Amino acid sequence: MSCKNTIMRLSEYRRILCKLKALGFTRVFSDHLAGALDISPALVRKDFSDFGLTGNRKSGYTVDELIEKMNMILRKDKVxxxxxxxxxxxxxxxxxxxxxxxxxxxxxxxxxxxxxxxxxxxxxxxxxxxxxxxxxxxxxxxxxxxxxxxxxxxxxxxxxxxxxxxxxxxxxxxxxxxxxxxxxxxxxxxxxxxxxxxxxxxxxxxxx
Amino acid sequence: MSCKNTIMRLSEYRRILCKLKALGFTRVFSDHLAGALDISPALVRKDFSDFGLTGNRKSGYTVDELIEKMNMILRKDKVxxxxxxxxxxxxxxxxxxxxxxxxxxxxxxxxxxxxxxxxxxxxxxxxxxxxxxxxxxxxxxxxxxxxxxxxxxxxxxxxxxxxxxxxxxxxxxxxxxxxxxxxxxxxxxxxxxxxxxxxxxxxxxxxx
DNA sequence: TAGATTGTTAATCGATTAACAATC
DNA sequence: TAGATTGTTAATCGATTAACAATC
Missing domain, CATH: 3.40.50.720 (NAD(P)-binding Rossmann-like Domain)
Incomplete structure (x- = not known):
């Protein structure tokens, strides 16, 4: 299912997403994240899909929702x-x-x-x-x-x-x-x- | 041919080999190195083979020779x-x-x-x-x-x-x-x- | 609707391992 | 010689990517 590298990338996605949020973005596409991390959009979607992070077939993913769920996965809900x-x-x-x-x-x-x-x-x-x-x-x-x-x-x-x-x-x-x-x-x-x-x-x- | 991980392992092999040398060992088998690095003996032999590090079908590899050639590969001949x-x-x-x-x-x-x-x-x-x-x-x-x-x-x-x-x-x-x-x-x-x-x-x- | 993007499957790519012939 | 280990090939395993149907 999810591989070792996926978790490392999750940290990287999260970092970018927090940046985007700070800049006022509310939605993001797999294509954008792929560009920022120098990987393929398909891999972004696969990583997300592996963790039940879903988007919308028209308008991509919600930044807030991604961050929140990633915080959960990465155990960032508590210190x-x-x-x-x-x-x-x-x-x-x-x-x-x-x-x-x-x-x-x-x-x-x-x-x-x-x-x-x-x-x-x-x-x-x-x-x-x-x-x-x-x-x-x-x-x-x-x-x-x-x-x-x-x-x-x-x-x-x-x-x-x-x-x-x-x-x-x-x-x-x-x-x-x-x-x-x-x-x-x-x-x-x-x-x-x-x-x-x-x-x-x-x-x-x-x-x- | 040789993959990214091979180079990282080369550093690790080298570290172990220097230890072995200090302990007085002159020869080493793929099996020993595999144990030390928690990988398979086949991978050790493949890594070595990829870089032209050859051994002897009876008595394994020569510690000194491996270290010397690895120093070459890892650019350790000069500071x-x-x-x-x-x-x-x-x-x-x-x-x-x-x-x-x-x-x-x-x-x-x-x-x-x-x-x-x-x-x-x-x-x-x-x-x-x-x-x-x-x-x-x-x-x-x-x-x-x-x-x-x-x-x-x-x-x-x-x-x-x-x-x-x-x-x-x-x-x-x-x-x-x-x-x-x-x-x-x-x-x-x-x-x-x-x-x-x-x-x-x-x-x-x-x-x- | 038409266009764009997701979600997913199958194909590909790359790395590791199993197996074994060669041979010291 | 018999036994043990290398070197290498083919098989396997795992991760990434291409492709496309589903659909917003």
Whole structure:
């Protein structure tokens, strides 16, 4: 039925739709969205159809209705509390990342083993890693951003999962495997850069 | 022939192979690598075969040879200079990201329009954005990490491309389209988190 | 109505996997 | 040799697209 990519595109559709709404648009056609995302109109319609997002054969889709239903699908009807484990450069940057604000995602706390990074009075407190277990239970945390060094990434993921976390966005420099009871999404900046450089150099050689 | 995913996996194979080498392994089987990456042995062999990475029908592949040839394919024979445009939270974190060191990627400079972020004496200098054009030309920069706010991402990408940049890793909160003469790889943390949360919640409902 | 767009099916495209001959 | 692993082909699986009937 719906594929992995569809969900990623749903986030992208939603982003565009919110933009359109802000500009005063009330209706939109598959053709428009396709252009904005650089995909085919058929794929837009198929994605929508897979999630029961229906339009009108004459006047396309209603912007408000799409946004509302997508918010439902993407669990944006309530705010999701997210913790950041590892508050070094990347971890800290994501704690302070303001593109999450107003998008149904709230970073509620950070955790780090280094005492110099602890800060219980900031907008977003940074606790000692020893408080992780109690915090997860107490606040019923289901989602974590993992930004620890390579050496502790695996153990830390295991710990989070054992304590009930079901979704991990892993930006540690080592990819981790998913489990039956937890989704892990890996972002590896080195690999992404290598990939970019590879395809860029292919571009060069193609144009020669 | 070789697909987009193959290149990403090449980075992953390489990472594992370097680990194996450090542990003293000299040979490796498709089966081992498949296990480490959670893919099928057939895919490992196909990926290798696509790039002319050959093994031995009895004793598998030579670790050193694989690493050497992968370094060639991934352009790791020489150090790639990379600039960071936008030195806020994420940009700065990537400038200081030490997983790039020793991996053929060197962040050579940062650029930002905010004077308070300028720093010409640090390990990696942060210049005013006005110096971008001269720097790109002078140092023959082909690769950039784009970490500016949404409002300037599109314009800044256009500028970089017009000045000769052919590969952009875009971590700005707005996805950008690629062009004929430049590869753009988008990392959108909001979308990645939404995706993680979605699939995590599917996991929950599946287990009920 | 005529025109335009959706919703859906079948066709296509691309990536992964199964299977097995080749062979070390 | 016998056993094990590669390299490769054909089959399968999954995602995208083309096409078009339905219909607003």
């Amino acid at each position: 999701e509390p997210v913790i950041v484990v590892g508050c070094g450069g990347i971890g800290r940057a994501l704690m302070e990342y303001n593109a999450f604000a107003g998008e149904g995602i709230r970073i509620v706390a950070g955790f780090d083993s280094r005492p110099e990074l602890h800060d219980l009075k900031g907008t977003i407190p940074v606790h000692d890693i020893s408080r992780l277990e109690v915090y997860i239970k107490g606040h019923n945390i289901k989602t974590a951003i993992l930004a620890v060094p390579e050496s502790s990434a695996g153990d830390m993921a295991d710990f989070l999962i054992s304590r009930g976390v079901t979704g991990i966005l892993n930006v540690a420099p080592i990819p981790l495997k998913g489990y039956d009871n937890c989704v892990i999404r890996n972002i590896n900046f080195l690999h992404e850069l290598e990939n970019t450089i590879y395809f860029a150099s292919m571009l060069d050689s193609k144009q020669k | 790639e200079p990379v600039i960071v445009v936008g030195c806020g939270g994420i940009g700065r974190a990537l400038m200081e990201y030490n997983a790039f060191a020793g991996e053929g990627i060197r962040i050579v400079a940062g650029f930002d329009s905010r004077p308070e972020l300028h720093d010409l004496k640090g390990t990696i200098p942060v210049h005013d954005i006005s110096r971008l054009e001269v720097y790109i030309k002078g140092h023959n920069i082909k690769t950039a990490i784009l970490a500016v706010p949404e409002s300037s991402a599109g314009d800044m990408a256009d500028f970089l491309i017009s000045r000769g940049v052919t590969g952009i890793l875009n971590v700005a909160p707005i996805p950008l389209k690629g062009y004929d003469n430049c590869v753009i790889r988008n990392i959108n943390f909001l979308h990645e988190l939404e995706n993680t949360i979605y699939f995590a919640s599917m996991l929950d409902s599946k287990q009920k």
